[in-house]
Amino acid sequence: MGAITEGANGAIAVAGDETSLTFTPYQVRLADGTTIAHETRGGNMSAVWAVDLGGGWFAEIAHLGDGPNGGELVMTVTHIDQERTRRWVTIGALWADELPPHVGPSWPVAVDLALGLMEGTPDILPASVTKDDVEALHQRLLGALHG
Template identity: 70%
Template sequence: MRGIQTNDDGSIVVEGAERSLTYTPRLITLDDGTTIAHESQGGELSSVWALDLGGDWFVEVAHLGDGPVGGELVMTVTHIGLDETLRHVAIGDLWAADLPSDVPPSWPVAVDLALGLMEGQVHILGGDITKDDVETLHQRLLGALHG
């Protein structure tokens, strides 16, 4: 299957020519069983991790700040093809259709940073959302936090 596949459970599998990984909002699992998680979730990641999957597939994972749970990971996948470069972004649990009654102050900051990853031609993974939806969420988070 080389490429990106979203599973029914919400996980996202990215497969390059040499390596593959599975993304969930707070855990990355490599094909050799190695896991990547933020420190707050028992992992060793403090900010950014990257891997070349081979065959022109490159993945970057970042912790941009805590969202509703904490330790949420954002994944950017770049595929350099013959005709064009395709970028995909998964924001996981930083996305929420409904806001909880208590919004952590770091959540709108993390969403703002994620929006910065969505410049240009980008496909958002893990749901049927657009950049406009994420911008609207950011404004709702700021409103909930600052009234």
């Protein structure tokens, strides 16, 4: 039986029936030790990577553009069973409570693309962040970039 668990420092564990992974804002580690990271962080992924975790659990990891530090990852998890389909989305380090002095041009674009992943009714992770929060961040980023 699969599950999603929020951990410390933005880590999210996803367990399917056959394997599991741990997502952190810049790296994903599978149960077998395989590590997924964006190529700017020493990994081999340039855009998107997906895995079937078994038992109707699927994860997609994407790099939508650089945020405050570059190489930030987002994750969408889908669980499909006979009764319903459920989705979770995390934007990792694209999320920021406070903006740094400089906002690069790709950060608002990446957050805008992440908002597209939040269409419908997915659960947002961490649970303390809402879609409204992400939309407000997007507006703050645009304001910082374009004054």
